[in-house]
Amino acid sequence: MSETSQNKSNSTDEIDLLDLFRRMGRTISHWARVIGKAFLKSVVFLIRRWLPLGLSLAAGIGLSYFLKSTSESIYTSDMLLRNNTVSNTDKNNPVSNVDMISYINKLHNYCKEHNESALVNALLLKPELVRNIIDINAYWIIAKGKELIPFEVDYANNHYVYDTINIRMQDRLDIKVKIKSPQELSLLQNAIIIYIKRDSLFQQKNRQRLRQNKELLSRLDYDIRQLDSLQKIKYFDETRSLRPQNGGQMIFLQEQKTQLIYSDIYMLYSRKQALEAERVLYQDIVTVLSDFNLPARAENGGLYYGKKIIPLLFGITLLLLIILANRNKLKEVYNKY
Numbered sequence: 001m002s003e004t005s006q007n008k009s010n011s012t013d014e015i016d017l018l019d020l021f022r023r024m025g026r027t028i029s030h031w032a033r034v035i036g037k038a039f040l041k042s043v044v045f046l047i048r049r050w051l052p053l054g055l056s057l058a059a060g061i062g063l064s065y066f067l068k069s070t071s072e073s074i075y076t077s078d079m080l081l082r083n084n085t086v087s088n089t090d091k092n093n094p095v096s097n098v099d100m101i102s103y104i105n106k107l108h109n110y111c112k113e114h115n116e117s118a119l120v121n122a123l124l125l126k127p128e129l130v131r132n133i134i135d136i137n138a139y140w141i142i143a144k145g146k147e148l149i150p151f152e153v154d155y156a157n158n159h160y161v162y163d164t165i166n167i168r169m170q171d172r173l174d175i176k177v178k179i180k181s182p183q184e185l186s187l188l189q190n191a192i193i194i195y196i197k198r199d200s201l202f203q204q205k206n207r208q209r210l211r212q213n214k215e216l217l218s219r220l221d222y223d224i225r226q227l228d229s230l231q232k233i234k235y236f237d238e239t240r241s242l243r244p245q246n247g248g249q250m251i252f253l254q255e256q257k258t259q260l261i262y263s264d265i266y267m268l269y270s271r272k273q274a275l276e277a278e279r280v281l282y283q284d285i286v287t288v289l290s291d292f293n294l295p296a297r298a299e300n301g302g303l304y305y306g307k308k309i310i311p312l313l314f315g316i317t318l319l320l321l322i323i324l325a326n327r328n329k330l331k332e333v334y335n336k337y
Contacts, residue, residue, distance in 0.1 A: 049321050056317035060310030067305045073298035074134060075182040078153070079175045079189060080141075080290035084282040085205040086170050096170045097140065100286075103199060104138035104175060104192070111135045123191040133188065134178035141172040177292065178299070185292040193286065202285045213279050220272045227265050 046053065083100050110118045111133060119130045140154040144166050151166075153174045159166070177188060196202060281287070323330065 045321075045325070052317055052321060053314065056313045057310060060313040061306065063313070064302050064305040064309050067309075068300065068302045071300055072180055074178055074180065074300045075185075075295045076176060076178050076299050077182070077185055077292040077295055078290070079177075079192070079288065079292045081173050081175060082282065082287040082289050083171050083173060083285075084287060085202055085209060085285060097168070097173055099201070100196070101138040101140065101173055103202075104136070104173075104196070107136040107192075107195070108138075122195055123188075124194065125187065125191050129184055129187065132180040132184055134180065136175065136177050136192070139174045139176060140168045141174055142166050143169045143172075172289075182294050185294065189288070189292050193288070197285050199285075206285045210279065210283070213275055217272060217275050217279075220268050220275070224265060224268050224272070227268070 083097055085100075086096060107119065107122060109115075110122065112135070116127060116130055119125075119133065120127055123130065139157070140159060141150045142152050142154055142159055143149060144151045148167075148169065150169060150172060153176075154168070155176070159168060161168075175192060177185070179185065179188065
């Protein structure tokens with residue numbers, strides 16, 4: 001009796017599973033027909049109304065070209081700077097790029113407020129040159145991984161500060177400018193560098209950095225001389241005073257101890273060379289790593305306007321055509337409610 005009940009239960013489960021698959025198949029088939037029918041209707045609708053839609057595209061292209069011709073050209077360019085007053089690898093250094101970026105973004109506020117006199121005083125440029133400046137903005141550079149390899153500029157300023165993999169570089173920043181005349185980019189670059197160097201806080205930080213660098217170099221020279229003297233004492237004096245015992249085992253051990261000093265001396269020399277290179281290459285407050293390059297074309301060309309205007313006009317035209325095609329149904333719904 002139990003076997004019969006079990007067979008009936010298995011048969012019922014199989015029937016239910018087959019019925020479920022049939023329902024799923026019917027549902028999928030139904031939606032496929034609905035989507036296919038809607039697609040065909042949409043294609044036919046667009047084909048029948050190709051003339052107004054085509055005219056909307058032509059109007060969008062013409063309007064984009066008209067705006068391009070009548071608007072002032074806008075050129076953008078980027079300059080990459082190294083902030084020499086901070087250290088990107090020294091975790092004990094409390095100084096960061098925040099001060100530098102905030103200081104440069106004062107120029108952005110002047111541009112945003114159209115404060116021409118403030119820009120003239122800050123950049124020490126002629127008023128006619130300042131009028132060509134549209135915007136100046138400083139951005140963080142994001143480094144990838146522990147190697148601190150720069151891989152993107154945070155133009156959107158939305159970097160997650162608690163990200164431990166991709167971090168903000170503390171000794172690099174990007175300055176992006178928008179200008180009407182690209183021929184004046186070199187003048188603007190020099191003006192921005194002078195503007196940074198004139199700040200008294202950055203001057204103090206740089207003098208302190210160079211002074212600490214000099215003191216550390218003096219200390220490294222002293223330590224190198226001390227280790228070099230110790231090496232000579234161990235190698236020449238102590239080894240000569242010893243006599244070989246048991247096949248010269250003691251001389252071998254003493255030479256091993258002398259060899260241990262070599263790595264310390266080389267390490268100090270490496271640090272000294274790095275500090276000397278930094279002192280020679282990065283003496284100023286900032287160092288230009290990449291100049292403003294001359295843009296090949298204006299940012300607000302025909303494509304700039306076309307990407308916004310053509311879809312907008314096409315969408316408005318399509319919406320009006322849909323409303324006109326269904327005006328009777330819309331009237332019925334309006335009268336009903």
